[in-house]
Amino acid sequence: MARARIKNRIRELREASEMTQSQLAKLSGCTRQTIIMLEQERYVPSLSLAFAIADALNSPIEDVFEPE
Amino acid sequence: MSLARKLAIISCAAWLTIGIASTLLIADSGLDGIASPSGDRTRSILAAIILPGYLIGFAIIWWTRNGQRAGEIDERDKKVESRATEIAATIVLLTIFLVSIGLYDAYIDRGGVPVGWLYIMAYGTIVWVSFLHPVLRLIIDFSGTIDG
Structure with a gap:
């Protein structure tokens, strides 16, 4: 099965919210390592984590993630 | 550094040390020594190093799943x-197969394998899988080749 390609705007939205990676990680219930991997688009999150990140960034999920 | 990464590095270092110490002990005692009654002391030392290490590993897994730092x-x-x-299971099975078939080939003419090899395989499997698993965790973690 082909690996899903999902683009995200996490870094852009996080920086706009003046949030650190650690703060975002804490708010979305994951580790800073995962946020780093997500920002580098080296990890595609589960649906529940994607919703948690969008919620932490106060953005609708479709603004944060989009299929490539 | 994440807790998972720290634990993988610590496990790696601990099992590498245990592996080297065990190899030196076995090399010092010799294959016949490990299987003879005089090898009791070596066997006791090996069991005292390897088995608690394995149990501590399980305790750490429980601690990271249910304990204070579960989140x-x-x-x-x-x-x-x-x-x-998944990868460690495949590699370990392959290793056991290769070692077994290698021993079969080496000792087929004698009609039997020295019993010391069974001891080495039993404890060696524990050390090998305990070392291999954190190494693979680090490789997969750093390579980023995983999706949710």
Whole structure:
């Protein structure tokens, strides 16, 4: 099965919210390592984590993630 | 550094040390020594090093799942761990097969394998899998080749 390609705007939205990676990680219930991997688009999150990140960034999920 | 990464590095270092110490002990005692009554002391030392190490590993897994720091292992860490387990199982099975077939080939003319090899294989499997798993976790973690 082909690996899903999902683009995200996490870094852009996080920086706009003046949030650190650690703060975002804490708010979305994951580790800073995962946020780093997500920002580098080296990890595609589960649906529940994607919703948690969008919620932490106060953005609708479709603004944060989009299929490539 | 994430808790999962720290634990993998610590496990790696601990099992590498245990592996080297065990190899030196076995080399010192010799294959016949390990299987003879005079090898009791070596066998006791090996069991005293390896078995608690293995049990401590299980305790750490429980601690990161249910203990105080349960929230510090996230979905990606669990995916990395799961992928490492899959790969480690395949490698360990292959290793056991290759060692067994190698012993069969080496001792077929004698009609029997020295019993010391069974001891080495039993404890060696524990050390090998305990070392291999954190190494794979680190490789998968750093390579980023995993998705949720």
